[in-house]
Amino acid sequence: MYAFDYHRPTSLADAKALYATLEDPMYVSGGMTLIPSMKQRLAAPSDLIDLSSLIELQGIAQLNEVQGAACRVGGLSRHNEVAGSALIQQHLPVLGQVAAAIGDNQVRNRGTLGGSIANADPAADLPAALLAMKAVVNTQDRQIPADDFFLDLFETALDAGDIVVSVDFSPPLQAVYEKFRHPASGYAVVGVLVARYADGVRVGVTGAGPCAFRACAMEDTLNEEFVPQAVDAVDIPDAGFNSDMHASAEYRAHLIKVLTKRAAQTLLS
Amino acid sequence: MSDATGQRVEITVTVNGEPHRSRVAPNTLLVTLLREHLGLTGTHVGCDTSQCGACTIHLNGAAVKSCAVLAVQANECEVLTIEGLGSIENLHPMQAAFRDCHALQCGFCTPGMIMQAVDLAQQSSNLDADAIRQGLEGNLCRCTGYQNIVEAVAKGASMMAATNALAHEA
Numbered sequence: 001m002y003a004f005d006y007h008r009p010t011s012l013a014d015a016k017a018l019y020a021t022l023e024d025p026m027y028v029s030g031g032m033t034l035i036p037s038m039k040q041r042l043a044a045p046s047d048l049i050d051l052s053s054l055i056e057l058q059g060i061a062q063l064n065e066v067q068g069a070a071c072r073v074g075g076l077s078r079h080n081e082v083a084g085s086a087l088i089q090q091h092l093p094v095l096g097q098v099a100a101a102i103g104d105n106q107v108r109n110r111g112t113l114g115g116s117i118a119n120a121d122p123a124a125d126l127p128a129a130l131l132a133m134k135a136v137v138n139t140q141d142r143q144i145p146a147d148d149f150f151l152d153l154f155e156t157a158l159d160a161g162d163i164v165v166s167v168d169f170s171p172p173l174q175a176v177y178e179k180f181r182h183p184a185s186g187y188a189v190v191g192v193l194v195a196r197y198a199d200g201v202r203v204g205v206t207g208a209g210p211c212a213f214r215a216c217a218m219e220d221t222l223n224e225e226f227v228p229q230a231v232d233a234v235d236i237p238d239a240g241f242n243s244d245m246h247a248s249a250e251y252r253a254h255l256i257k258v259l260t261k262r263a264a265q266t267l268l269s
Numbered sequence: 270m271s272d273a274t275g276q277r278v279e280i281t282v283t284v285n286g287e288p289h290r291s292r293v294a295p296n297t298l299l300v301t302l303l304r305e306h307l308g309l310t311g312t313h314v315g316c317d318t319s320q321c322g323a324c325t326i327h328l329n330g331a332a333v334k335s336c337a338v339l340a341v342q343a344n345e346c347e348v349l350t351i352e353g354l355g356s357i358e359n360l361h362p363m364q365a366a367f368r369d370c371h372a373l374q375c376g377f378c379t380p381g382m383i384m385q386a387v388d389l390a391q392q393s394s395n396l397d398a399d400a401i402r403q404g405l406e407g408n409l410c411r412c413t414g415y416q417n418i419v420e421a422v423a424k425g426a427s428m429m430a431a432t433n434a435l436a437h438e439a
Contacts, residue, residue, distance in 0.1 A: 005276045006295035006341045028342075035337050036319050038296075048295065050342060080331070084392075104407025105385065106322060109331040110338070186406065 001038045008050040012057075012140055012163065015049055019161040022047040027163060029057075029076055032103070032111035033119050052076065057114060057165055060085050068171055071095075072138075075114025075164040080105070082113060094175040094193065098129045101179050103186045114164035117149070120156045120211055122242060123187035125179065127212030132193040132204030134170040139163060153210040172197050176266045178259040180207075182246060189247050190255040194222075194263035201226065203260060208241050208252040218260050228264040231257050280344040284309065285353025293340045300324045300335035302343070303350060311351040311380050315409070322408030325381035326350050332388035334407070351380035354387065362432055363387050366425030367418075374412035382408050382418060383425075390426035398423065 005022075009015040019025050026045035028034050029052060037043040051057060057076040063069050071092050073082060082088055082099035089096055102108055102116070102125050116126045117137065130137070130146035137144040139162045149157050158164070172195035179191040188207035192215075195202045201222040206212040221230050236256050241249035277292045284307060291306055303309045303326070312335060315323030319337040326335045327349040355361030360368070363383050373379045382405065389396060389404040396404070401422045402415070410418060 001296040001298075003275070003294065003296055005274055006278055006339070008341075008344075031339070031342065032319070032337060035339065039317070048339075052342065080392075104322075105388065105404055106325055106332050106334045106407045107319075109388070110328075110333045 002041060002044045004038075004045055005047045006050065007047060008053050010053050012054055012165065015051060015054060015163060016140055016161050018049055022049075025049055027051050027118075029115040030078065030111040032107050032115070033121065034115075051114075051163065054163075057163070060087055062087060062091060063168065070136075070168045070170050072166050072168050073113055074166050075112060077113045079103075079108035079111050079113070079116075083108065091171045092133070092169055094172070094177055094195070095129055095133070095169060098125050098177045098193065101125055101177065101181070101188075101191075107186075113167060117167065118156060118158060118164050120150055120154050121187070122153055122210055122212075123182075123185075123189070123207045124212075125177070125188055125191055125206060128188075128191050128193040128204035128206035129169070129177065130167065130204070131212055131214050132175065132195040132202045133172060134197070134202070136168045137164055138166045138168065140165060147214070150211040150213070155211070170197070172202075174267050176263045178263045178266070180255050180259060190252050190259060192256060192259035192263055194260060194267065196226070196267065205256055208256055210240070210242065215256060215260065218256070222260075222264065226264065226268070228261045228268070231261040231264065278341050278344070280341055282340070282343045282346060282348055284348045285350060291340070295339065295341050297340040298336055299326070299328075299338040299340050299343050299348070302340040303335060303348070309350050309352050313377055313380055315377065315381075320409065321378070321381070322385060323378050323381040325384040325408065327384060327388065330391075332385045349384075351384060354383065361387070362428035363390065363422070363425035366421045366428060370417050370421035370424060372413065372417040372421035378408060378410045382410065382422075386422040386425055387429070389422065390429045394426075394430055396423060396426045 023046040025047040028048045058074045079099040079102045083096045135146040144157050175195035177193045180189045190207040193204040203215040203218045205215050217234050221234050236253040238249040238253035241252050243249040281290050313323040315321035319334045324336040355364050401419045
């Protein structure tokens with residue numbers, strides 16, 4: 001790992017101000033991707049700004065007491081905190097399911113929701129959850145709908161210096177996450193989250209493309225009739241999909257259909 | 270390439286109940302602090318790429334891979350290593366279970382396995398073989414084929430539960 005300078009600001013304002021004064025800084029929260037990347041010299045920031053002392057980024061709460069009200073998850077929430085949160089179990093159990101599917105126990109004890117989505121790994125689990133559950137990403141000064149957040153491979157709508165303070169999720173009527181897990185890395189070869197709302201079905205997909213996306217053709221079909229076999233007729237073009245030693249683009253497109261179908265079956269059973 | 274200034278950071282990490290003050294370069298890993306600065310070589314470095322879990326310790330009570338944590342991130346935190354878990358005269362129940370079940374051959378992965386197993390047992394009082402196998406996903410063993418490790422974790426977890434029950438009664 002190359003040398004760098006380390007800072008641990010205690011307020012959101014200080015963190016952003018610090019970022020602006022440094023040459024090539026990066027934020028770190030859990031560091032579960034960043035520190036291994038720095039060890040491999042794939043990342044070499046001049047400075048690390050540790051966000052772990054920012055209380056603004058902590059906590060899991062419901063925005064108001066109304067049933068179905070959005071849940072706000074602080075950016076520093078660790079995956080095991082999300083998975084074990086009584087509030088999440090009550091209002092957004094599928095988010096707990098997604099968090100519990102990430103990596104291994106040691107990673108879940110350390111990795112954070114904000115860090116994961118800011119990194120936007122194409123095979124990360126949480127992006128599918130944000131897209132399917134009408135999430136809104138809150139930074140220090142703006143709100144970014146999940147639909148506008150994931151732009152490309154490791155690329156998000158965050159500007160330099162932006163911090164994921166929290167993410168708001170809308171509890172669906174029903175939802176399930178189906179993941180085809182890479183057995184060694186634990187990442188999603190493909191993951192599909194199907195969420196049903198009063199105003200329609202949303203299907204978030206991760207692992208298949210350069211970044212997570214909504215399978216709109218699938219949503220349209222399931223909105224016409226929510227039956228598993230309807231999925232068979234949907235065409236999922238694999239152009240631009242990821243293709244590597246683990247799975248071809250064609251296979252990943254196929255997995256989207258298989259996993260969506262399984263999700264629909266689970267939701268109807 | 271970085272433009273760092275040779276910064277050193279003053280940190281205090283409580284390791285196995287004892288506060289340690291150190292001055293470290295920011296790119297010092299927590300596992301390096303433990304092994305090379307404090308001489309606690311029970312925590313092993315297997316892969317150094319956060320795959321194998323041999324370096325698992327508890328940071329503020331939760332199992333983490335200390336090769337993927339910076340020493341500066343552990344400032345003002347509590348660290349528990351295998352040395353602090355039990356002693357030769359007074360083994361922790363999980364250590365005793367690993368010995369009783371022959372859950373090690375070369376022993377290299379064992380400290381990480383035990384630290385992880387203790388975390389699992391603390392998280393859940395109801396660990397079946399499937400939950401143990403899933404819980405040990407972040408720990409690799411190249412000798413045993415895992416069977417005896419899974420048995421040891423089950424035994425150690427029930428011994429921990431029994432010890433806790435006794436403590437509550439007392």
